[in-house]
Amino acid sequence: MKCSFDKYTKGDTTIFHGDCLEVLPSLPDNSIDLVFADPPYNIGKKFGRFKDSWPSEKDYTEWCFQWLEICIQKLKSSGSLYVMASTQAMPYLDLWLRNRLTILSRIVWHYDSSGVQARTYFGSLYEPILFCVKNPKSYTFNATEIEVETRTGAVRKLIDYRKEVPTPYKSTKTPGNIWYIPRVRYRMPEYEQHPSQKPEALLKRIIKASTNVGDCILDPFGGVFTTCAVAQQLSRRSIGIELQLDYIKIGLRRLGIASHFQGEKLRAMDKIFVRRNDKNIADRIREEKQSGLFNAQI
Numbered sequence: 001m002k003c004s005f006d007k008y009t010k011g012d013t014t015i016f017h018g019d020c021l022e023v024l025p026s027l028p029d030n031s032i033d034l035v036f037a038d039p040p041y042n043i044g045k046k047f048g049r050f051k052d053s054w055p056s057e058k059d060y061t062e063w064c065f066q067w068l069e070i071c072i073q074k075l076k077s078s079g080s081l082y083v084m085a086s087t088q089a090m091p092y093l094d095l096w097l098r099n100r101l102t103i104l105s106r107i108v109w110h111y112d113s114s115g116v117q118a119r120t121y122f123g124s125l126y127e128p129i130l131f132c133v134k135n136p137k138s139y140t141f142n143a144t145e146i147e148v149e150t151r152t153g154a155v156r157k158l159i160d161y162r163k164e165v166p167t168p169y170k171s172t173k174t175p176g177n178i179w180y181i182p183r184v185r186y187r188m189p190e191y192e193q194h195p196s197q198k199p200e201a202l203l204k205r206i207i208k209a210s211t212n213v214g215d216c217i218l219d220p221f222g223g224v225f226t227t228c229a230v231a232q233q234l235s236r237r238s239i240g241i242e243l244q245l246d247y248i249k250i251g252l253r254r255l256g257i258a259s260h261f262q263g264e265k266l267r268a269m270d271k272i273f274v275r276r277n278d279k280n281i282a283d284r285i286r287e288e289k290q291s292g293l294f295n296a297q298i
């Protein structure tokens, strides 16, 4: 089979431009500590030129099983795999994966939305994530690195009077499987032009928990390479794969791999923080730029 993909590397970060079904087999088996897979969800979303839609649910899940199978081959025996999917598709992946790996957590990534989700049923405000390991007796889980505040101890400051000497409740704990993390919004500094970019905070928790410094992380659906960006921040090695050139160009810039692509300077988008229909929009942007507000944090 003739493979056609391009590879860009700098330091500990490598990104591939191509179809993950072609790129994944080229990676060495048993070499990856963590796979984070955030595939298209088969819900008709548009990613640049790619339409996230398969002829049937069966076609979609069979495609998922193909790349999941290869990802499992690439995982070390102590490795972990996190996979995201739509609420509709996740049961199929769960049933398939539980025959191949041990599913340790079924995580709910919960977020809020100020817009109306649905008026005739309960709108979906979460995305499921499975956390699986190859060997439940030997895998990385750095519980102390990801502790969160407890309500009883840190927020309500309650005392446990059942103890012989009354003692304050612990103020931190390992997070449970419901994670409230806001979605990436336009005004956030981490925002890139991608319709389903995942928050850095989500990846930070996963990478800190399931890898150590120097470990290697694989993301077969890189998007704008949030996984690789967080891996860099946390001194981990990473490999990201993405089908679409526009997102590759964002990744090259975001990850500091290249400042130019085929003669084009790779620039972060200019964000506009005034109403689009404002009569004096050009003047307002100029003023914001001069006052340093342009690209300011929310």
Ligand SMILES: C[S@@+](CC[C@H](N)C(=O)[O-])C[C@H]1O[C@@H](n2cnc3c(N)ncnc32)[C@H](O)[C@@H]1O
Pocket (backbone or CB within 6 Å): 018, 019, 020, 021, 038, 039, 040, 047, 050, 194, 196, 197, 198, 199, 220, 221, 222, 223, 224, 225, 226, 227, 241, 242, 243, 244, 247
């Ligand atoms: C849900 S998005 C991933 C977003 C990413 N987690 C982020 O934070 O930026 C899925 C991505 O997979 C890409 N994609 C779709 N099919 C692919 C394939 N066969 N191989 C590699 N990438 C693919 C899409 O272009 C899209 O950018």
